[in-house]
Amino acid sequence: MKTKLSLSKIKVIRQREISRGVFILSFIRPWDFTAGQVVGLAGSENDEARLYSIASGELDEEVDILYNINPDGKLTPWMSQLNTADTLWVSEPFGSFCGSGEPAWWIASGTGIAPFASMFRTGLHKNKKILHGGRDLESFYFHELFEPELKENYIRCCSREYSPDVYHGRITQYLKEHPALPTNEKYYLCGSAEMVVDARDILIEKGIPFDNIISEIYF
Numbered sequence: 001m002k003t004k005l006s007l008s009k010i011k012v013i014r015q016r017e018i019s020r021g022v023f024i025l026s027f028i029r030p031w032d033f034t035a036g037q038v039v040g041l042a043g044s045e046n047d048e049a050r051l052y053s054i055a056s057g058e059l060d061e062e063v064d065i066l067y068n069i070n071p072d073g074k075l076t077p078w079m080s081q082l083n084t085a086d087t088l089w090v091s092e093p094f095g096s097f098c099g100s101g102e103p104a105w106w107i108a109s110g111t112g113i114a115p116f117a118s119m120f121r122t123g124l125h126k127n128k129k130i131l132h133g134g135r136d137l138e139s140f141y142f143h144e145l146f147e148p149e150l151k152e153n154y155i156r157c158c159s160r161e162y163s164p165d166v167y168h169g170r171i172t173q174y175l176k177e178h179p180a181l182p183t184n185e186k187y188y189l190c191g192s193a194e195m196v197v198d199a200r201d202i203l204i205e206k207g208i209p210f211d212n213i214i215s216e217i218y219f
């Protein structure tokens with residue numbers, strides 16, 4: 001998504017390709033934020049910014065941004081070429097897709113896992129289940145963070161590859177097959193419009209009150 005925001009210059013301190021075409025870009029945290037919020041990023045002060053979830057914890061010294069290259073896009077192919085000390089323009093953090101200490105399901109497709117990494121790193125992962133969907137086994141970004149702590153409450157749904165410890169199928173299939181979804185817990189959905197809309201419909205069909213479903217669509 002493109003948007004006009006007030007931007008400040010920051011320097012990249014690190015950029016890592018963690019999976020094919022998927023990067024974590026880091027810069028020193030210039031402001032306070034609430035886990036789950038987004039920032040606008042742009043290549044120059046006058047460009048329209050694209051929105052990205054913050055993936056780091058509220059008290060971390062560095063801000064991490066998890067993103068994938070959109071080959072036809074304006075920002076992400078350029079951003080993926082940045083190196084340490086290169087310049088990027090960033091907005092103040094904003095947004096209301098924020099975590100809490102209540103029991104909840106964190107449901108993400110692809111890079112939509114980023115706000116949940118932020119909530120996890122902020123210490124909000126007690127009483128949480130993570131359901132992460134991806135096409136291949138390389139798509140489960142931050143699994144090394146989630147798996148040791150959440151154990152069976154960290155569920156990977158892989159649609160194109162098989163592995164004994166990974167559910168084979170989409171998130172939506174997992175939700176349809178899951179017998180009992182608690183109706184008094186919160187369900188956070190983040191990622192592609194297709195996943196968010198389809199998962200929301202299934203949750204509603206299964207009796208989850210609309211108010212317990214909180215969504216963030218990446219478009």
Ligand SMILES: Cc1cc2nc3c(=O)[nH]c(=O)nc-3n(C[C@H](O)[C@H](O)[C@H](O)COP(=O)(O)OP(=O)(O)OC[C@H]3O[C@@H](n4cnc5c(N)ncnc54)[C@H](O)[C@@H]3O)c2cc1C
Pocket residue numbers: 001002038050051052053054066067068069070072073074075076077111112114216217218219
């Ligand atoms: C709240 C929110 C949070 C987000 N968080 C993340 C995140 O954490 N990580 C992440 O990877 N992404 C995130 N996104 C998506 C991100 O904002 C960008 O949309 C994405 O990275 C693509 O940016 P880009 O500049 O590379 O592509 P764009 O230049 O924006 O292009 C995107 C697509 O639109 C097409 N397009 C562009 N202009 C036109 C036009 N005029 N007519 C027709 N087609 C056009 C392009 O061909 C391309 O296929 C988020 C989006 C939202 C709304």
